[in-house]
Amino acid sequence: MRSARVLAQTWKAVSESAAEFSTRAGKERKVAVLGAAGGIGQPLSLLMKMNPQVSQLSLYDVAGTRGVGADVSHINSRAQAKGFEGPDQLADALKGCDLVIIPAGVPRKPGMTRDDLFKINAGIVKGLVEACGKHCPGAILNIISNPVNSTVPIAAEALRKMGVYDKRKLMGVTTLDVVRAKTFYAEKLGLDVSQVDVPVVGGHAGITILPLFSQATPTMPSSTPADVIDALTKRTQDGGTEVVEAKAGKGSATLSMAYAAALFADACLRGMNGATATECTYVESEVTDLPFFATKVKLGTEGVETIHPIGSMSDYEKEAFAAMKPELAASIEKGFKFVREN
Numbered sequence: 542m543r544s545a546r547v548l549a550q551t552w553k554a555v556s557e558s559a560a561e562f563s564t565r566a567g568k569e570r571k572v573a574v575l576g577a578a579g580g581i582g583q584p585l586s587l588l589m590k591m592n593p594q595v596s597q598l599s600l601y602d603v604a605g606t607r608g609v610g611a612d613v614s615h616i617n618s619r620a621q622a623k624g625f626e627g628p629d630q631l632a633d634a635l636k637g638c639d640l641v642i643i644p645a646g647v648p649r650k651p652g653m654t655r656d657d658l659f660k661i662n663a664g665i666v667k668g669l670v671e672a673c674g675k676h677c678p679g680a681i682l683n684i685i686s687n688p689v690n691s692t693v694p695i696a697a698e699a700l701r702k703m704g705v706y707d708k709r710k711l712m713g714v715t716t717l718d719v720v721r722a723k724t725f726y727a728e729k730l731g732l733d734v735s736q737v738d739v740p741v742v743g744g745h746a747g748i749t750i751l752p753l754f755s756q757a758t759p760t761m762p763s764s765t766p767a768d769v770i771d772a773l774t775k776r777t778q779d780g781g782t783e784v785v786e787a788k789a790g791k792g793s794a795t796l797s798m799a800y801a802a803a804l805f806a807d808a809c810l811r812g813m814n815g816a817t818a819t820e821c822t823y824v825e826s827e828v829t830d831l832p833f834f835a836t837k838v839k840l841g842t843e844g845v846e847t848i849h850p851i852g853s854m855s856d857y858e859k860e861a862f863a864a865m866k867p868e869l870a871a872s873i874e875k876g877f878k879f880v881r882e883n
C-alpha cells in the first residue's frame with residue numbers, strides 16, 4: 542500500500558493534471574512503446590510503467606527489449622510490462638493496444654536538421670504505422686519520430702491507403718516545445734513553472750515552432766521588451782538544437798522528451814477514459830489552410846474531440862506565422878509524396 546502511495550506521489554510530480562488522471566486508473570488500457578530500447582524509449586517505458594492508467598505495457602524494438610522489458614517489469618506498479626524484439630514479435634506487441642507511442646528512428650547529430658532524418662525515419666515510421674493499421678487499427682498513435690512535420694502526414698497517408706485512417710487518432714507529439722516554452726518563460730519572469738502555460742502552435746522544427754507568449758498564463762507584462770520576446774521565441778524554436786549541440790554527437794533530447802511524451806500519453810489516456818484533457822498537438826486540422834497544424838486540442842474518448850483555433854496573435858506572432866507556412870507546407874507535401882511513391 543505504502544509503495545503504491547509513493548508511486549502515485551512520484552507520478553503526481555511528473556504530471557500536470559494528476560488529480561484528474563489518478564481517478565481514472567480503473568480501466569484496462571494496453572499501451573505500446575515502439576523504439577523502447579532507445580534513448581527516449583527507455584525512460585519513456587519507465588514513466589509509462591509508473592502510470593496507473595496503464596494495465597499492459599508492450600515494449601518493442603528491433604533489439605534490446607528483452608532486457609528493458611525484464612528490468613521495467615520488476616517495478617511495483619499495475620502495468621504488466623513485457624519486451625518484444627524484432628519484426629516477428631511486433632504483431633503480438635500491438636494486438637489489443639489502445640495507445641501506441643512511436644519514438645523509433647535515428648536522432649540528429651550537430652549540424653543536421655530534423656529533415657535530414659527523413660531518409661531513414663520515413664520508412665521506419667511508415668512500416669510501424671502500417672503494422673498498427675493491421676494489428677490495432679483502433680489505437681491512438683502518438684508520433685515522436687522526426688521529422689514530425691512529415692512523419693505524421695506519412696502515417697496519415699499510410700493508414701488512408703489501408704482504409705483504416707481515423708484523423709481523431711493520429712497525433713504528432715509537440716509537447717516538448719510547450720515544456721520548453723514554459724520553462725524559459727517561467728525562468729525569465731521568475732514564476733513558478735507549475736503555474737505557467739504557454740501554447741505552442743505550428744509544427745515541430747525551427748521556425749515552424751511558434752510559442753504564443755502573448756497568450757501565456759500568467760499574462761506577460763505589457764512592458765516586456767520586444768527583444769526579450771524574440772529571445773524567448775528563438776530559444777524555444779532552437780531548444781532541440783541546444784540539446785543536440787550539448788550532447789555533441791551523442792543524440793538529441795531523450796529525458797525531457799520522455800517526460801513530455803509521458804505527459805502527452807497520460808492526457809490521451811485521461812481523454813480516452815472520459816476525463817478532460819487539453820494539449821497542444823500536431824494533427825490533421827482545418828484551423829489554417831495547411832492540412833496539418835498544431836494547436837490546443839481537446840482529447841476525448843475517441844482521441845481528438847475539438848481542435849481549438851490559434852486565437853489572437855501579436856503582430857510579431859502573426860509575422861512568424863506567415864513565415865513558417867511555406868516550410869510546413871513543403872514538409873507535409875514531402876510526407877504525402879513519400880507514401881505515394883513507396
Ligand SMILES: NC(=O)c1ccc[n+]([C@@H]2O[C@H](COP(=O)([O-])OP(=O)(O)OC[C@H]3O[C@@H](n4cnc5c(N)ncnc54)[C@H](O)[C@@H]3O)[C@@H](O)[C@H]2O)c1
Nearest residue numbers: 576578579580581602603644645646647648685686687798
Ligand atoms: N517529437 C519530439 O519532440 C522529439 C524529441 C526528441 C527526439 N525525437 C525523435 O525521436 C526519435 C528517437 O530518438 P532517440 O534519441 O530515442 O533515438 P535512439 O537512437 O536512442 O533510439 C531509437 C530507437 O529506435 C529503434 N528503432 C529503429 N528502427 C526501428 C524499427 N523499425 N522498429 C522499432 N524500433 C526501431 C532503435 O533500435 C533505437 O532503439 C528520433 O527521430 C528523434 O529525432 C523527437
Ligand SMILES: O=C(O)C[C@H](O)C(=O)O
Nearest residue numbers: 649687780781782793794
Ligand atoms: O531536436 C531534435 O532533433 C530532437 C527533438 O525534435 C527536439 O526538439 O529535441
